Amino acid sequence: MKILVAVKRVIDYNVKVRVKTDNTDVDLTNVKMAINPFCEIAVEEAVRLKEKGVATEIVAVSLGPKECQEQIRTALALGADRGIQVQTDDPLGSLSVAKLLKAIVDEEKPDLVLLGKQSIDSDNGQTGQMLAALAGMSQGTYASEVNVDSGKVSVTREVDGGLQTVSLNLPAVVTTDLRLNEPRYASLPNIMKAKRKPLDVKSPEDLGISVSSTLTTIKVEPPAERQAGIKVASVDELVEKLKNEAKVI
Amino acid sequence: MAILVVADHDNGTLAPATLNTVAAATAIGGDIHLLVAGSGCGSVVEQASAVSGVSKVLHADNPALENRLAENVSLLVAELGKDYSHILASTSTDARNTMPRVAAMLDVDQISDIISVVSEDTFSRPIYAGNAIATVQSNASIKVITVRSTGFDPVASEGGSAAVEAVASNHDAGISSFVSEELAQSDRPELTAADIIVSGGRGMGNGENFELLYKVADKLGAAVGASRAAVDAGYVPNDMQVGQTGKIVAPNLYVAVGISGAIQHLAGMKDSKVIVAINKDEEAPIFQVADYGLVADLFEAVPELEGKL
Ligand SMILES: Cc1cc2nc3c(=O)[nH]c(=O)nc-3n(C[C@H](O)[C@H](O)[C@H](O)COP(=O)(O)OP(=O)(O)OC[C@H]3O[C@@H](n4cnc5c(N)ncnc54)[C@H](O)[C@@H]3O)c2cc1C
Ligand SMILES: Nc1ncnc2c1ncn2[C@@H]1O[C@H](COP(=O)(O)O)[C@@H](O)[C@H]1O
Numbered sequence: 001m002k003i004l005v006a007v008k009r010v011i012d013y014n015v016k017v018r019v020k021t022d023n024t025d026v027d028l029t030n031v032k033m034a035i036n037p038f039c040e041i042a043v044e045e046a047v048r049l050k051e052k053g054v055a056t057e058i059v060a061v062s063l064g065p066k067e068c069q070e071q072i073r074t075a076l077a078l079g080a081d082r083g084i085q086v087q088t089d090d091p092l093g094s095l096s097v098a099k100l101l102k103a104i105v106d107e108e109k110p111d112l113v114l115l116g117k118q119s120i121d122s123d124n125g126q127t128g129q130m131l132a133a134l135a136g137m138s139q140g141t142y143a144s145e146v147n148v149d150s151g152k153v154s155v156t157r158e159v160d161g162g163l164q165t166v167s168l169n170l171p172a173v174v175t176t177d178l179r180l181n182e183p184r185y186a187s188l189p190n191i192m193k194a195k196r197k198p199l200d201v202k203s204p205e206d207l208g209i210s211v212s213s214t215l216t217t218i219k220v221e222p223p224a225e226r227q228a229g230i231k232v233a234s235v236d237e238l239v240e241k242l243k244n245e246a247k248v249i
Numbered sequence: 250m251a252i253l254v255v256a257d258h259d260n261g262t263l264a265p266a267t268l269n270t271v272a273a274a275t276a277i278g279g280d281i282h283l284l285v286a287g288s289g290c291g292s293v294v295e296q297a298s299a300v301s302g303v304s305k306v307l308h309a310d311n312p313a314l315e316n317r318l319a320e321n322v323s324l325l326v327a328e329l330g331k332d333y334s335h336i337l338a339s340t341s342t343d344a345r346n347t348m349p350r351v352a353a354m355l356d357v358d359q360i361s362d363i364i365s366v367v368s369e370d371t372f373s374r375p376i377y378a379g380n381a382i383a384t385v386q387s388n389a390s391i392k393v394i395t396v397r398s399t400g401f402d403p404v405a406s407e408g409g410s411a412a413v414e415a416v417a418s419n420h421d422a423g424i425s426s427f428v429s430e431e432l433a434q435s436d437r438p439e440l441t442a443a444d445i446i447v448s449g450g451r452g453m454g455n456g457e458n459f460e461l462l463y464k465v466a467d468k469l470g471a472a473v474g475a476s477r478a479a480v481d482a483g484y485v486p487n488d489m490q491v492g493q494t495g496k497i498v499a500p501n502l503y504v505a506v507g508i509s510g511a512i513q514h515l516a517g518m519k520d521s522k523v524i525v526a527i528n529k530d531e532e533a534p535i536f537q538v539a540d541y542g543l544v545a546d547l548f549e550a551v552p553e554l555e556g557k558l
Contacts (some may be wrong), residue, residue, distance in 0.1 A: 017377045026381050038494075069556040094349070095358045118494060123376055124361050129319065129349035138320055141346050143527060144487065154428065158487045159342040160441075160496075161259075165428040166318065178477060178494065179487060200270050214389035215358045218371065221382050226519055229540035231531075235553040238525065246523045246540065248445070248502040249469060249558070 001148070001170075002057045003046045004110035006101060007039040009068040010121045023219045035071045038116025039080075041176040044183040045146060046114055054148045057081050059108060063100055065089050069199060076194035077186035083199040084108075086207065093213045094122070094204040098130035103207035105135050110171060112153065117142050117175040120137035128175035138168035144215050250334035251280035251304075255326060255348075256297055257341045260287045261313065263296040265442050266339035268403035271302055273396040274337050275404060276366040280304050283411065284329065286322055286418065288315035298413055301405040309418035316427035317343050321352035324420040324500055330355060334369075334399060335392045340497070346394055357389035366399030378493040378516040399499035433488050437463075440489065443472035445502045448491055448518070449484070450476035452547055454526065456484040461551045462506060468558040474498065474518075476508045490531020492517035507547050510535025527551065 011017060012032040020027045035043075049055040050195075060075035062068040063072050072083035075174040086100050105113065113135075118125040132139035140146070140155025144163065147154045156165045158177045184196075232238045242249045252274045257264035264381045267283070274281045285295045286309040297306045307329065313321045330336045330351060340343035340362055352359035363372040364382070369385045372394065440446060449459055459473070466473045474496070475489040476542055481555050491498055493516035503521035507515060510526070518524070526539035529546050536542040543550060 011377070013513070017380045019381050026377060028436075069307070093358050095353060095356075095537060098353060120493070121377055123374075123378065123493070124359075125345055126349035126352070126361060128361075129346065130353035132320075133350040133353035136424075139346070139350070140424075142342060154487045157342075159430075161432040162430065162486060162488050164316075164430040165427050167428050169424045177487075179481065208495050212356055214387055215360065216388075218384045218386055220376070221384075222356075223375070223379055223382050224540045226524075228537050229524075229542065231536070231542045231544060235543070235550055236461060238541055239540055239554065239557050242405065242523070242525070246502070248523050 001055050001111040002059070003049065004057060004105065004107065004108055004113045005042050005046050005060050005075060005080060006113070006115045006127070007043065007060055007062050007071045008036040008116070008119050009033055009062060009064055009071045010036045010119055010134045013037055013120055019220050019222045023221055025220050033067070035074050036116050036119050038118055038176050040183045041178070041180050042116055043075045043078050043080060044181045045176060048181065050079065050149065059084060059110065061101065063088065063092055063097055063103055069135045072199055073194050074186065077185065081199055083201060085201045086204060087201055088204055088211060090211045092211060093215060094124045094126035095130055096211045096213065097127050098134055099209050100204060101131045102134040104211055105131070112148070112171065113173045115173065115175045115245045116179055128173050133172055137171050137173050138175045140166055140168055141175045142177040143168070143174050144177050146174055148178070184240040200223035251282055252277060252335045253330055253333040253338060254281060254283050255285050255336065255344060256285045256293065257284065257339050257343060258287060258290060258293040260290045261292060263293050264341065265397045265403065266341055268300065268406055269398035269401045270337050270339045270396045271300055271404045272361065272401040273366060274335070275302050276401070277335055277369050282307055284326065286314045287317065288312050294413055296406070298411040299407050299409050300411070300526045301408045303409050303411040306411045306413045307416045308413055308453065309416050310391060311418035311420070313421035314418060317347070318425050318427060319350050320345040320425045321420050322347045324422060325334065325355060325418065326351045327354040329416065329516060330391060330401055335394060337394050337396055340395045340397050344395055348393055352393040355391050356549035357391055357393055357394065358387065359384060359395070360387060361395050362397045363394055364397050378512050378547040379519065380512065393442065397497060399497055433486050437466060438470065438472045440472045440474055440491070440496050440498055443500050445469045445471035445497055446474050446500045447471050447504045447506065448474035448476065449479055449506050450508030451478035451482065453479060453484055459485055461555070465551060465555045468555060478516050504552060505535050508535055509533045510538065
């Protein structure tokens, strides 16, 4: 079975972002970039399915400017077999990403598409579901367990009330949650090997998709700052403050 | 044109978040229709028709909608949604699962997790774990939106008298099926609806030690939450995670115990009215957002706190 994994280049999750002074966007100059943590979990899951003999080929896809090839190389170093980059400098909304991924799905015909549940920059949480709709596929979002068995995939999902398990016809889309697995580190020899793995570069035009959006960002502002309060010296003082000053208990 | 709000429910009870979503719809302005899609969900329909500000309740009842599988519900919502200017739902896992599917079927972008309505086509929403707030304008013919509950005060659950209309509901994509669910059982309030939350982090050390927090919570009538580290370590189940990628809460009082205060955790609780932090490390970032900080060993401070409540 063939697996397609979508990996996004985002700001490293340890970096505290700052809003540009002209309020047009956040400032990404000289900021450390990385693979979206949820996409890393998706790559790991694909690699484990291959190690179990369930998957035969893993194709890693990233969409964006030339630099996102770095994140494809990371996926290749972790165990993906080949990469596809859709190169564009245009900003991509989740719907555009889903349309481009749908075009790749039509070419590659994977049995399973793995994505992160959410990008930690846009915090959209949309792409997997949109791709599933466009491709007419079933979907298992927020996965904490994935089992492929006789033409179906069973997915345990982290939902508001606890856990839910669904059974999906293949081909299916699965989006990863934090507890699905713990991604490995790429070894140096594998990083070297990844440099020689095939990486195809395409344009949105090659795929017959025009990138556009119905959304315009008018401004980006810092959130209201919260003032740090006071330190209390004892539990007694804490209880007193909560009762008489804050009046919350 | 009218606004379609997709109700959150479990076939028995209308979820409180729907009242916040209706509030967002009210801020946009227009006729508000509430869709209740499920199976055997008549009592939800009754509750829905009493919600203040709703003019019509659409009732879709079918076994295929029982577990609210996104593949099936999205077919229904996309079909009904064509006649509306906006389609709104909360940010529950059900709605987040279904709505992007609806948006893609209608060929429009979705606006996730709005915290305010600027005008009928302009909304603000947090990005980068709440480290920035973006204001976005949409020229889509149908605006598909999910609503962060903490951004909107709920409308009244009583006082309305909406007409109920049955709608066709034979929407079964036939590509997925429900197998089972394991829902957490608790007598404590639900995290996203609680007035007071006591949360524990890695500092709790293990799952048994959460007992200390449950005792405090029971004295305060509070819900209990957790950091990702505490969930990952298996101390508590996943539905207790508060944060950027967990639940977003804004209670009157949030007590963070043995939690360092990583941005991903703060993203889920920093809009709480009063924040208390108990941590033995006085440099912990959580103290930068806490109204009251207590530098102490939690294993001494928490039992003492419980005794004094
Ligand atoms: C993609 C992604 C998504 C994430 N989403 C979330 C999310 O939704 N929610 C979330 O919470 N995190 C999330 N995280 C994780 C986040 O970055 C932090 O790792 C996590 O919040 C840390 O949890 P913690 O504060 O419990 O643990 P730690 O950072 O290890 O802090 C433990 C604290 O306990 C204190 N302590 C220890 N012992 C005691 C004692 N005896 N008495 C008093 N204090 C004590 C320590 O001083 C320390 O400050 C996410 C991370 C990523 C990469
Ligand atoms: N530009 C992109 N390139 C590759 N994958 C992407 C891109 N944007 C989004 N995705 C995938 O979609 C997931 C969810 O993204 P989002 O809907 O933006 O929160 C990510 O974790 C990725 O797996």
